[in-house]
Amino acid sequence: xxxxxxxxxxxxxxxxxxxxxxxxxxxxxxxxxxxxxxxxxxxxxxxxxxxxxxxxxxxxxxxxxxxxxxxxxxxxxxxxxxxxxxxxxxxxxxxxxxxxxxxxxxxxxxxxxxxxxxxxxxxxxxxxx
Amino acid sequence: xxxxxxxxxxxxxxxxxxxxxxxxxxxxxxxxxxxxxxxxxxxxxxxxxxxxxxxxxxxxxxxxxxxxxxxxxxxxxxxxxxxxxxxxxxxxxxxxxxxxxxxxxxxxxxxxxxxxxxxxxxxxxxxxxxxxxxxxxxxxxxxxxxxxxxxxxxxxxxxxxxxxxxxxxxxxxxxxxxxxxxxxxxxxxxxxxxxxxxxxxxxxxxxxxxxxxxxxxxxxxxxxxxxxxxxxxxxxxxxxxxxxxxxxxxxxxxxxxxxxxxxxxxxxxxxxxxxxxxxxxxxxxxxxxxxxxxxxxxxxxxxxxxxxxxxxxxxxxxxxxxxxxxxxxxxxxxxxxxxxxxxxxxxxxxxxxxxxxxxxxxxxxxxx
Numbered sequence: 001x002x003x004x005x006x007x008x009x010x011x012x013x014x015x016x017x018x019x020x021x022x023x024x025x026x027x028x029x030x031x032x033x034x035x036x037x038x039x040x041x042x043x044x045x046x047x048x049x050x051x052x053x054x055x056x057x058x059x060x061x062x063x064x065x066x067x068x069x070x071x072x073x074x075x076x077x078x079x080x081x082x083x084x085x086x087x088x089x090x091x092x093x094x095x096x097x098x099x100x101x102x103x104x105x106x107x108x109x110x111x112x113x114x115x116x117x118x119x120x121x122x123x124x125x126x127x128x129x
Numbered sequence: 130x131x132x133x134x135x136x137x138x139x140x141x142x143x144x145x146x147x148x149x150x151x152x153x154x155x156x157x158x159x160x161x162x163x164x165x166x167x168x169x170x171x172x173x174x175x176x177x178x179x180x181x182x183x184x185x186x187x188x189x190x191x192x193x194x195x196x197x198x199x200x201x202x203x204x205x206x207x208x209x210x211x212x213x214x215x216x217x218x219x220x221x222x223x224x225x226x227x228x229x230x231x232x233x234x235x236x237x238x239x240x241x242x243x244x245x246x247x248x249x250x251x252x253x254x255x256x257x258x259x260x261x262x263x264x265x266x267x268x269x270x271x272x273x274x275x276x277x278x279x280x281x282x283x284x285x286x287x288x289x290x291x292x293x294x295x296x297x298x299x300x301x302x303x304x305x306x307x308x309x310x311x312x313x314x315x316x317x318x319x320x321x322x323x324x325x326x327x328x329x330x331x332x333x334x335x336x337x338x339x340x341x342x343x344x345x346x347x348x349x350x351x352x353x354x355x356x357x358x359x360x361x362x363x364x365x366x367x368x369x370x371x372x373x374x375x376x377x378x379x380x381x382x383x384x385x386x387x388x389x390x391x392x393x394x395x396x397x398x399x400x401x402x403x404x405x406x407x408x409x410x411x412x413x414x415x416x417x418x419x420x421x422x423x424x425x426x427x428x429x430x431x432x433x434x435x436x437x438x439x440x441x442x443x444x445x446x447x448x449x450x451x452x453x454x455x456x457x458x459x460x461x462x463x464x465x466x467x468x469x470x471x472x473x474x475x476x477x478x479x480x481x482x483x484x485x486x487x488x489x490x491x492x493x494x495x496x497x
Contacts, residue, residue, distance in 0.1 A: 033151070036358060037168045039448040040424030058479075060426050060455075062167040062448045063358050065476075087424075091166070 001029050003121050004095055008071070008114035011123065015095065016071040018111050023072055026099040027059065027090065030124055035061035038090040041068075043079040043101060050074060052110075056101060059090065072110045074103030139184035140275050140336025148354050155357060156247035158185040163356040170359035171450040174322055175494075178281030179355035180343055187250035187271040188330065189257065192240040195264030200234060200241055202398050203260050205382055205391040211236035216302040216319055219390050221253070222400030226381040226407060229256050231370055233319065235304060242315070242330075244276075246372045260399070275333040279343060280326030280363075282495040283350040288327065291346055292316055296327075301496060310342035321360065323367040323494030362447050365456065368418055368488030374429055375416060375444040375458055383407050384460065385416045386488070414441060415466040418488040419457040419474070424448070425481045427457035427474040433465075434473045434480070440465045443474060451491050457483070 007015040013031035017024045032038065040060040050056050050070040057068040079101050083089060090098035115123065136159040145152060150161035161182060164170060173179050191200055201208040206219030217234040230249040235242035245253045254269050261267050279287065285297050293307040296316040304317035314331040331339060344352060361371065368386075370376045376385045383391060383404060392398075393405055419427055427446035434440055446457030457474070465472060466485060474481040 036163055037166050039168075039426075042425070058425070060424060060448065062362060062450065065426060065428060 001033065001121075001124070002095075003028060003030075003117040005117045007095065007117065008111045009117065009120035010069065010071045010114055012069045014069060014071050016111055016114060018105075018108060021104055021106075021108060022077060023074060023103045023105050023111065024099050025071060025101050025103060026094055027068070028120070029094050031066075032091045032094050032098075035059065035064055035066060037062045038087045041080075041083045041087050041090060041100060043083070044076050046076050046079060048076045050076065050103065068100065070103065071114055072103065072105055074105040076101055077104045078102040137185075139182050140333045141182045141184070141277075141340050144337065144340055145182065145354065150354070150356060153357075156185050158247065160185060161354065161356045163358045164354050167356075167358040167362060168450045170353065170355045171362050173351065173353045174281045174324055174355055174359065174363055175451055176282070177351035177353075178279060178283040178287055178326075178347060179322075179353055179359070180340075180347065181278040181280065181355050181357075181360055182276075183278050183328075183360075184275045184333070185247035186276055187245040187247060187253065187269070188274040188276075189243040189245065189254065190240050190268045190270055191243065191265055193265040195262045196241055196266075197236075199260065199262055199265040200243065201395070203257060204232070204234065205387075205398060205400065205404070206234075207392045207395060208234055208236070208241070213238050214303055214305065216304055216317055218302075220376070220382040220385075220387055221256070222382065222398070222404070223378065224399055224403070226383075226400045226403035227378040228372070228376045228380060228382060228385070229253060229378065231372055231376060231387075235315070235317070237306075248373060273332065274330055275336045275339075277329045277339065277343070278320055278322075278326060279329065279347075279352075280320045280322040280355075281324045281352075283347075283352070284324070284326040287343065287347045287350050287352060288316075291342060310339050312339050314339070320496065321367075321369055322363040323369075323489065323491055323496055324363075325495040361445075362450055365445055365447050365458070366449050366451055366489065366491035367494065368458065368490060371445060380416075380460070381407060384412055384414055412463050414460045414462055416444065416458055416460050417466050418486045418490060419443070419446075419459055419472065419483040420486045420490070421455035421457065421474065422482040422484075424455055425476055425479060426455040427459070427481060427483060428476070432475040433459045433461055433483075434475060435461075435465045435470070437473075440472060449490060451493075455481070456486075456490050458488070461485070
């Protein structure tokens with residue numbers, strides 16, 4: 001299980017990567033392992049404004065379904081349309097081609113409130129203790 | 130502090146771990162839910178063959194002069210008509226017609242073996258024991274029985290040379306006793322996938338000898354170990370019942386579409402009066418197959434609506450890897466049960482459009 005150092009994490013197993021004032025969001029390696037094969041990802045419209053922790057979509061796996069939550073507040077500036085044809089990319093490349101949405105944020109420091117890679121790994125470990 | 134629960138282990142748990150399985154608590158057993166991925170494992174069984182550890186299932190043995198009559202009174206299907214070497218699927222009902230469990234009955238020369246759902250072992254044993262006449266004995270041999278299912282079109286080829294020739298000639302729902310990789314076993318041509326295949330019962334002490342033998346013999350045929358995740362998608366494509374989801378103490382076999390297993394001509398069995406009446410008066414609800422539009426999946430417990438009004442509830446749902454469609458089963462009011470009826474499944478704020486379709490969903494299986 002890998003949790004790259006340059007990302008920030010939520011307790012709901014989303015990751016966030018800041019580039020300029022845009023935050024890319026996806027779900028973690030751990031989340032994809034829990035879900036199993038992803039068959040469908042429902043994503044929001046570009047332009048929608050999301051509050052922090054707002055549900056922005058749904059990920060359907062063969063065996064289970066899970067809501068997706070915005071790690072930070074922001075405006076949706078792009079969604080990963082390639083997932084509609086190839087949802088399995090979420091399993092194959094959760095931190096790369098399997099990304100889900102990009103949010104423009106007002107405050108670049110909001111990511112500091114999220115977990116570091118180390119904190120997230122510790123949380124997973126504790127859940128399984 | 131969390132209470133420590135000791136999970137029961139099958140003889141194959143280390144093999145599952147070594148094969149990279151994700152292990153979960155299932156009915157008190159540490160069981161493999163997935164090895165590589167649900168879809169890949171599912172396709173492996175449909176196209177080649179897969180090996181399932183289903184040791185968690187329970188096995189009871191019934192003997193004595195009144196053994197057959199005893200079981201026949203407890204189940205809805207006809208046990209007395211079974212020939213030695215035959216297997217029977219049957220619901221076991223309460224007096225009110227609700228289903229205690231759905232089980233397999235094996236007719237051996239001097240005894241019956243009942244195979245029951247893992248989560249129902251204690252309940253079923255108590256139920257049967259309460260109905261047992263003095264002329265029958267009932268023994269729970271679940272702890273001393275290992276069970277593997279070899280399923281898929283290549284199954285018979287994999288077993289060739291490692292089982293008696295008679296086992297390869299078995300018809301569907303027939304079994305023989307004989308050596309399996311040198312281990313005494315019940316070799317049964319049954320399964321829960323819709324594919325040709327075998328269910329193999331033997332003593333747990335010889336577990337790894339059989340597992341390794343099968344995996345080695347199966348390697349040239351593309352045999353892979355398969356988890357409970359794919360077991361569920363395979364059975365659901367066939368419209369097979371999962372106890373606790375599609376049937377339970379509050380549903381009757383007639384409502385579930387299991388009328389073919391209810392022999393009302395039998396003079397007496399638990400639930401008969403209620404089932405006779407239900408048949409005469411007609412059913413208020415029926416279990417139907419659903420095919421959803423789009424890729425949102427109907428899930429267990431979701432409400433079903435017809436024209437915005439309550440119509441029923443989803444019992445099982447999955448994304449079907451074979452059909453590449455979202456499918457499910459639901460109890461709906463009989464007026465909405467006709468094939469082709471348009472319904473909606475309530476998934477939170479979303480309505481999933483679905484229509485009633487025939488079961489099985491998958492009709493190309495290799496079982497016969």
